[in-house]
Amino acid sequence: MQIERLIQMIFYLIDHKQVTAKELAVYFGVSTRTIYRDVNTLTLAGIPILSTKGTGGGISLLDGYTVDRSLLTKEEQQNIYQGLQILQATKFPNSELALRKIGAVFREALQPKWLEVDFSFWGSDDSEKIKISDLQEAILNKQVIAFEYFNSELQKSERQVEPLRLVFKSHAWYIVGYCQTKREIRIFRLSRIRGMQVKEKIFDRELPKDYSLKSQQSTDHLPVLKLKFSPEAAHRLYDEFSAEQLVAQKDGSYVVEFQAELNNWMIHYLLSFGKQVEVLEPESARVALKERVLEIAGLYQKEEGVEKHE
Structure with a gap:
């Protein structure tokens, strides 16, 4: 739509100061004639756009023209920009456009190159990335979703x-929703969902x-696991446990205690x-x-038996 392109053009000019009509035409996917018509439209609307010909010329905004940023401190502007970067990493709809606009408005306060956010796991391809846009559509439009779990x-x-609700909690995304099968509110981890479809x-x-996500995760009924880790496991322990849970031993090992369900996972x-952990308690976990x-x-013993037989 023309009105959206005109708005984007203003922010693009704020960000780039001076550009050529050809550059704008390529960026917006239109002809240079359309760009000149847009410039004329913006000028008639009171936007101070300058157009100069010849070497070194181009299209620019009058010096000093900007959007009022005085209500936000530089720290607040940086926080807004970082939040949009996180949204962009989730493939959130229109986040890239919003990021570009905010980047243009808050340009002087931002240092975007220090932060990169990527929620996908190592080795994943585009097909494995979280379909945030589909979930946004389903939640906002109140549409039922179907999937294998x-x-x-x-x-x-x-x-x-x-x-x-869509929740990011402890390294993973979750859907909080009413399960029509179980007839109660349940929490589903997105990485365990396959073939999700948004229904009509x-x-x-x-x-x-x-409702509180924390209240749904009571550990009162769960056993306390007491584990002893060898020093070689230290690089993982500080990633997966809090410092308060880690008790260093004189021999360099670590003892960790926490409540958890003793299930297949x-x-x-x-x-x-591997051999870097020993379960100390409870006995049921050791067994x-x-x-x-x-x-x-036993699987490998069978293979060895077949080889000897041959």
Whole structure:
């Protein structure tokens, strides 16, 4: 639309000071004739645009023309810009345009090059990135979403959910929504969702005002795991546990205690440390981990038996 292009052109000129008509034409995907018509329209609207011909000439705004920024401090301007950078990393709709506009308005206060945000995991491609725009559409338009979900035990189920909130918590994205299958509000981790579709079906439910994500994660009923980590595991411990949970031992090892559900996911998590971790308590966790290790060892013993037989 022309009005949107005209607004963008103003911010582009604020940011670049002086440009050629050809540069603007390429940027907006229109002809240079259209650019000159837009410049004339902006001039008639009272925007002080200068157009000079010849070598070194171009299109620019009158010196001193800008948008009033006096209501925000430089620190506040920087915080707004950083917030938009985070939104851009999530592929949030129109965030790039907003970032460009704010960057032009707050240019003097910003230092954008020090921060880069990327929520995708190492080795992922575009198909694995979070579809924030789809979820935004579903939440704002109150549309039901359908997907396959894999829980912590790797059990697959078909879900139809009324999405109520999108949450980023502890390195991961979650959907808080009313599960029509379970008939209650549930939390779904996005990385475990496959084949998500936004349906035409509309709902009118709202998230209860007294709802708290923290209240849904009570650990009162969970056992306390006591683990001993070797010094070689230190590089992971400070990434995955708080400093208060880590108790250094004289031999260089670390003891960690925390409450957690002893499920399939937790067993796999402990196994990821290999021989760098020993479960001290509870005994049920020691037994579960030992049984899983023996199962894995059994796979390789079978292979060795086949090789010897041959």
